[in-house]
Amino acid sequence: MTGKKAWSGRFTEPTHPLVERFNASLSVDKRLYRSDIKGSIAHVKMLARQKIILNKESTAIVRGLKEVEREITCGAFGFHDRDEDIHMAVERRLTEIIGAVAGKLHTARSRNDQVATDFRMYVKEATLEITGLIRNLQQVFYKQAKKHIDTLSPSYTHLQPAQPIRLAHWFLAYYEMFDRDVSRFLDSYKRTDVMPLGSAALAGTNFPIDREWVASQLGFSAVSRNSLDAVADRDFAVEFLFCCSMTATHLSRLAEELVIFTSSEFSAMELPDAFCTGSSIMPQKKNPDVPELIRGKTGRFNGHLISLLTLLKGLPLAYNKDMQEDKEPLFDAHDQLVSILTLSADMLGALRVDKERLAKRSEQGFMTAVDVADRLVMLSVPFRSAHEIVGRLVRHCEDRGITFTDLTDAELKGMDPKLARIGVGDLTPESSADGKKSVGGTSRQSISARIKEMEKEMKKW
Amino acid sequence: MTGKKAWSGRFTEPTHPLVERFNASLSVDKRLYRSDIKGSIAHVKMLARQKIILNKESTAIVRGLKEVEREITCGAFGFHDRDEDIHMAVERRLTEIIGAVAGKLHTARSRNDQVATDFRMYVKEATLEITGLIRNLQQVFYKQAKKHIDTLSPSYTHLQPAQPIRLAHWFLAYYEMFDRDVSRFLDSYKRTDVMPLGSAALAGTNFPIDREWVASQLGFSAVSRNSLDAVADRDFAVEFLFCCSMTATHLSRLAEELVIFTSSEFSAMELPDAFCTGSSIMPQKKNPDVPELIRGKTGRFNGHLISLLTLLKGLPLAYNKDMQEDKEPLFDAHDQLVSILTLSADMLGALRVDKERLAKRSEQGFMTAVDVADRLVMLSVPFRSAHEIVGRLVRHCEDRGITFTDLTDAELKGMDPKLARIGVGDLTPESSADGKKSVGGTSRQSISARIKEMEKEMKKW
């Protein structure tokens, strides 16, 4: 078949040269070569087991395929311009090595089920690589949390100081967020872990194949149940892209916070030089390039997701050439997510925190106001009234430029007699945080309990 | 508190009137009223159980809340322009009904955890409604499949006739597709089924609340483990939107096929008049409006997904007002998906198939070519060579305007001696289909086996 298309039998005109380049997916899909060859080996062994081809044919093909794999891996493989895709490149070379018997490899299968199988194998591996990297990042958050359980910090809503928290709590928020990402990726994995091979072009095959055996060889948990659907389905790829978008969105939230918290006005945290760059014109600059670039890549993931959703919109069954466009966005999403997860873990691990500044700032901004209100509530003031009283108290302090601890008993009484009875002055960031003993709260007790749970969870990873 | 903002204590200027309208989410979130009131009732009962408020206070509040719910449900509730959101509307009315004690309801919680809880309750219900409708649609495919197990039909790749299939196979392809959708929605449900209530503004609360008890009352399987994350998290909403997009994409594929298959050139199927409309100018038209509108709605789902992903990009923890924009796209996606799933099921159930035309067309277009090739392979011709021989055979027939069954033995021998030995002439669409005995194939045997499995699956729904 060397030099001829796999399908040229009935055609009278040659392919337009531009079309050849346009149709070719080799530059993109050669990345699937390992999956492709692994899949072919399992397929051909099964053909022999089922007496569809001879044992010696199978042996020759397997030997040849291994040689092809070796050549590609070590860079000795000569890809040709006329190889349409990785499947054709492998088979072309196989023919060169073992001769016409190579033509038996394609028995009982089609490129439609072959590429779907290769692609699923790739996505499964990519999923596991990514969940491993997310786990790694979660461990960094866990470590930082342990380190900063006694670091008091403002927390924010609307980027305005809200309540004092233990900084561990902030790190652990991200632990939880990324935990959901792992769960989502693994759920997606289940739907990817279904083998389409054996669906042939779309109708199944005339040969007595054993799909379950091939699936077990390739590590698939199940075989697809409808050949038409099996070759038309790219849901697993879209779902993988969605999981990537979600994780990238989380990384963008983290990145945004790092950019803000390391600004000179906040100066709450510092990124090591190793994660920053300077300016080609302003010698004093130290720019948080890594978090910015991570944030900037969010759009790329959303774009890839839209790309594939758009592709599938209104696409008739079963295979259509449009689907060739499925791999490039997924490969890029995979690469990019691996890259930003790795960097995020390294960067977070090296993040420096200005504990003193955070501690000091925790005392400002009336962040214990809710605690004052809660103490009033404990004296039976309805929460709404307590909220109002404390609102007036804040305004009173702001007008005078003082904080809660500066208030005299007389002033407190003047505002509301109950205020004098609740110890406004002894509220510290620490006591405020440690009041939050509810499950998931920011008290030392709640955080420690959560950390213990995490340690158990981590053992199961 | 009537007429005052829940937070007006420290403010000196009134809100800009445009801002009031702009900030208000009531017109959108009033839809959450049932969840909101249910959540409040559980919360207030817990407050009493934990001795945070008095039993009689709890009783009064619960009674009041039930009255509010009744008023909203029967349309007697007067929403005010100054009610910022559903939470404030409910509390304002509660105060009118039961007086100042209403102010105790907001003890130990914040709108941040309240709205997150309400929204999750809504999404959980919506998810179950949708999976119910998908199951319903799957049953329609199942029924049509049973009805059309003996209808032969062309199948398509690239919208070109590929191989004969039993039409049941086409219906069942969609069954499988939508089965994945249910699985995806249910996985998403798990991550939604976590209660944030008790996280308060973002740090947890000073009161000795019992979150697990509230969760059990509200039907949540778990409570959130980090208060900061709990109020900042909208992943469940994005994931719901993604699941909707995926299902809508599947419906768009179905809709596209219906538009094409009911075109007068295909005339393979017919939509009942009840699902079509005519033209205001061309009296002869019968337009497949329903599938077209379904297809046209795909973009709406993708748009909503992008909307929320964009919103979350780079959003610092914890709550930010941006997040108020989370509900409208989700509510619309929910409504629209309910609508198109319902219509799709009705439409598919009423779909008429032109069996004769499909049967006749299955005999055309050399769709048994792969069977010819496979028979050559069984005579030990390598598949690639067999493919080429049959390619030439097709061209030969096309040039003469004949089909495989018209070929004489002499012609066959002339092309390749083996061709004369394999019974080219006795290949029918039916025998072709029934050759595909592999799991998931289009043979009567494979389809029947799958239908039996389905029947078992359906019992578990």
Next chain:
Amino acid sequence: MTGKKAWSGRFTEPTHPLVERFNASLSVDKRLYRSDIKGSIAHVKMLARQKIILNKESTAIVRGLKEVEREITCGAFGFHDRDEDIHMAVERRLTEIIGAVAGKLHTARSRNDQVATDFRMYVKEATLEITGLIRNLQQVFYKQAKKHIDTLSPSYTHLQPAQPIRLAHWFLAYYEMFDRDVSRFLDSYKRTDVMPLGSAALAGTNFPIDREWVASQLGFSAVSRNSLDAVADRDFAVEFLFCCSMTATHLSRLAEELVIFTSSEFSAMELPDAFCTGSSIMPQKKNPDVPELIRGKTGRFNGHLISLLTLLKGLPLAYNKDMQEDKEPLFDAHDQLVSILTLSADMLGALRVDKERLAKRSEQGFMTAVDVADRLVMLSVPFRSAHEIVGRLVRHCEDRGITFTDLTDAELKGMDPKLARIGVGDLTPESSADGKKSVGGTSRQSISARIKEMEKEMKKW
């Protein structure tokens, strides 16, 4: 025709009740009623001018249409469930008012060209409304710039202090940005300003109509040149949505800066209470809700854009029912953009700047480093070397906790003899800014020149 569909002639079954609701666009498109009636009046007058109908028929129809418009405007119009869309609602009511002669209105047109015409009229008006609001916002930036020409401020790249600027420069950056938006909207307007009416269903009409006359009546600059394209084209709507997305993106950049600059750590600016809200639980909070909500709405615009692009993907000519989904995203984008433009202008106008803090901060952070480097360059040091010298100088100062003005001559000489010759100590934020005399620079001179140009530009608006 009352109670019957405009197209029911050849149908034998009634429409499915769900389908009726599903197909109906009335709740959305009734917003087009003014355009619709204006278009109908011009059309019917033309029919009479061209002797296609009688003058008295035209007069009756025009009178009836005006009555219908009056009814809708004053709320007296009774929309019926069975009115499919605004066109049918108007015609149904017209028939009720003037009788069977109403049936002549639809001569020589179709809903396909009618809705396209109505929609374009709407988009044209919306475009002008929006450009007016952008102009208004630009004026606010202009006014603030004039007010703050002598306010010195840090500028930022990577959210790190970069160089001192006059704050006017920051306001004017947004002036320029929004100027491009107006230009883009107006370019889009040109492509919208083409009248499809007269294309009928898709082929043109058998009647001797005068399209140019109708166009002139309706204020269209041109008539469409291909009837097939004219009814299939929704490019103008997509382009309008893109222009909205771009403007919303600009508003999101502004909003983000306001959120950051009004944070307590930056405290560079303050939003009046009228544009903020408080917290239902934290009485001390003052949250920048308006900019946050503006920022949060960005996704909505991008979502609408994707929605319509997805809709048009792969849509065959000419009209398809999918296109009914074109209006809702556009109407919402229009409303939302009007709302956030209006609020942004009010909010920006009321924005308070902490001049002292900005002035003080302009002196910190070595922001004149580039000026030091430039002065070295003026002594013939290659820029790259100058940059390095100043980099070391910054490190030296940071290590000692001092600023440039604290450096002694000895220290300067120690670093590099040339440093002692260039007057490092007399560099102020003001002198730094005023050194930037290049066109578009931040010197008082450059800014004043630009303001003068603006005043000329504004006269032409």
Next chain:
Amino acid sequence: MTGKKAWSGRFTEPTHPLVERFNASLSVDKRLYRSDIKGSIAHVKMLARQKIILNKESTAIVRGLKEVEREITCGAFGFHDRDEDIHMAVERRLTEIIGAVAGKLHTARSRNDQVATDFRMYVKEATLEITGLIRNLQQVFYKQAKKHIDTLSPSYTHLQPAQPIRLAHWFLAYYEMFDRDVSRFLDSYKRTDVMPLGSAALAGTNFPIDREWVASQLGFSAVSRNSLDAVADRDFAVEFLFCCSMTATHLSRLAEELVIFTSSEFSAMELPDAFCTGSSIMPQKKNPDVPELIRGKTGRFNGHLISLLTLLKGLPLAYNKDMQEDKEPLFDAHDQLVSILTLSADMLGALRVDKERLAKRSEQGFMTAVDVADRLVMLSVPFRSAHEIVGRLVRHCEDRGITFTDLTDAELKGMDPKLARIGVGDLTPESSADGKKSVGGTSRQSISARIKEMEKEMKKW
């Protein structure tokens, strides 16, 4: 500077090796080398003209830059791993060639204005290349239209036969569509054609530069008016991507129609073998791969657009590293659009039409029904009544399996006396089409008029 970062002066730790790779944009932006060097040459010449550097320095740098360009063009340039981006690679090599004087090149500019300038030069060129290719495609439509002015064809709405048209009309619909695309690209070009160089980092420069002179050298029509905006602005890139999306959407509509019209059921058109491929398993297949792949690429463009819009959402002024992500989607959009425009033109030019089949089909499906109705209207029947009468007539014919031409006078009179007076039987596709004499209609007269106009337009391209 060889081996050192342009900004390393104040840094104490080396860059993390992963970060180096992550930050590096060279692999993407080296594509800008021509623009970069052209821009640098103009800049350095200006520096000398303005006496900022010496003439001999300028001469040396220009000579060096030309050598660098030559090296890159001929492939002799050795890109280093440590070259962060194309600007640094060029300057590093320049230093190697001409020594320390190279350091003067960066006087009075920053990478911020440099990259913005390079990128705009690139986008301007790309825009003109694309508009050229669209013009080329329009010419193909024009030629096919001239060829098929006498080919009668059905036209479609809802993919249902609507009215007979001349096929030229269909080709010309696409001519108009792509004409808007050119107009949109050229409007976008205007906003791209503004030079940011001279804005330096963000504030302008201390040197007496002449921006207008540089702009004239580089072919820019204007210089930017605000340095802060100039370096923060990527609107031109987003707008270019939008224009690409719009054009790709048009190509997807065309592609969809080609896939459908070349299906064996439609068989209205045929793609030459050169634009199709076969199947690796089904020897009889001829698949319309090229239009499918074009259609499949639509999502890629929309994805790129979303990518950049997401990136810019909420991005503070001025430059942020996120913006480095702006080039890859744009370069890909450019390449892909060039490719699909070129192929579309070749494919359309080679498209074969089955005139006989189209002619025959034009006679079926009651496509002249609207003409019958119009003739009734000319007898003063209100259009709505006429529509109903013809609706019944269609049903009558369908029930009897006959067409309009088979109707007897008696039958016609039976339906409605007026039907017998209007010559139902002599309505042909040709007479139907030629009745559509309105501007933009499908009559021979209207089409010919439009073609004459086009020929005038084309002369001005």
